[in-house]
Amino acid sequence: MSRESIAPLRRWGFTLLVCAIVGWSLFPFAWQVVASFEPDRNLAQFTPRWLPIPDGTLQHYRNVFGAKHFTRYMRNSLIVAACATAVALVFATAAAYVVTQRRMSGRGAIVAGVLCVSVFPQVAIVTPIYQALLRLQLLNSYVGLAAVHAGLSLPLIFVVVANHFRTIPHEIYDAARLDGAGPIRTLWSITVPLAAPGIVPAALLGFIASWNELLLALSFVSSPTRQTAPVGIANFTGIYSIPWGDIAAAAVMTTTPLVILVLICQRRIVAGLTATG
Numbered sequence: 001m002s003r004e005s006i007a008p009l010r011r012w013g014f015t016l017l018v019c020a021i022v023g024w025s026l027f028p029f030a031w032q033v034v035a036s037f038e039p040d041r042n043l044a045q046f047t048p049r050w051l052p053i054p055d056g057t058l059q060h061y062r063n064v065f066g067a068k069h070f071t072r073y074m075r076n077s078l079i080v081a082a083c084a085t086a087v088a089l090v091f092a093t094a095a096a097y098v099v100t101q102r103r104m105s106g107r108g109a110i111v112a113g114v115l116c117v118s119v120f121p122q123v124a125i126v127t128p129i130y131q132a133l134l135r136l137q138l139l140n141s142y143v144g145l146a147a148v149h150a151g152l153s154l155p156l157i158f159v160v161v162a163n164h165f166r167t168i169p170h171e172i173y174d175a176a177r178l179d180g181a182g183p184i185r186t187l188w189s190i191t192v193p194l195a196a197p198g199i200v201p202a203a204l205l206g207f208i209a210s211w212n213e214l215l216l217a218l219s220f221v222s223s224p225t226r227q228t229a230p231v232g233i234a235n236f237t238g239i240y241s242i243p244w245g246d247i248a249a250a251a252v253m254t255t256t257p258l259v260i261l262v263l264i265c266q267r268r269i270v271a272g273l274t275a276t277g
Contacts, residue, residue, distance in 0.1 A: 029255060034049075034050065034052055036060050036061065036251075037058070037060070038056070038057075042055070060245040060246050060248065061249045063243070064253065068236065068250075073227060073229045074253065076227060076228050076229070077228040079146075080145050081149070081211045083142065084146040087146065087147070089203050092161055092202070096162035100165040100166050101165060114155045115155065122215050122216060126216065129148055129220070140220075140221050144220060146210075150210075153206035156209065157202040157203065163198065176190055200265060207261075208258055211228075217230060218231050229254045230254070233247055233250045233251060
């Protein structure tokens with residue numbers, strides 16, 4: 001077969017592959033949406049129903065935002081994730097600026113050390129962090145959980161931001177120093193605007209990591225007034241029954257803000273991840 005005759009087959013094959021990947025990725029969320037409108041009796045059937053027709057219901061959403069007070073859990077997640085992301089972004093940006101734009105030795109070892117910290121299993125650090133928060137009297141508080149989440153997301157944000165800082169020529173910093181700009185002025189007025197395509201996706205990744213975190217939030221916060229959305233969903237499970245419909249409705253409401261946020265920032269996310277690559 002000639003090259004001209006193979007080209008359409010390759011395009012069709014690539015299109016089918018992309019559609020398969022998109023379908024595979026969207027199916028869990030789509031199934032949660034369908035399950036959130038299904039009555040409990042339909043969810044208990046052996047044969048699944050792909051559409052909540054004709055007996056769809058909004059009762060699960062009424063339960064989630066009524067008796068289960070899920071709005072409180074989402075508010076707690078927003079407070080913790082926003083504070084953790086802001087703190088981690090400030091420290092990671094400053095550290096990335098020092099490591100990448102200052103002529104210093106051992107930069108590779110520093111980045112390697114940060115990567116090693118980021119892959120450390122969370123379950124192994126629950127006990128020491130719990131003891132530290134207990135001594136500081138920060139259990140069951142926004143401050144304690146936000147500080148822990150900031151520490152966990154800081155390595156990821158640092159690596160992404162540092163990769164973008166490396167693309168900025170040193171001549172720009174030399175010119176800034178000749179004009180009398182100090183390190184803080186250079187970072188705020190030059191580095192941050194130039195690296196904004198990398199800072200935005202880094203902040204979004206840190207926010208998502210904090211928003212979805214369950215283990216540490218479940219370990220360090222026992223008060224219902226301070227628990228986050230993943231912990232609230234985990235608490236839906238009863239001793240003798242599992243409210244699948246309520247869990248599906250809560251999962252949809254927890255995921256929807258992230259989907260909207262990604263759609264709004266998708267242009268910067270694609271540009272930032274492309275530049276990082």
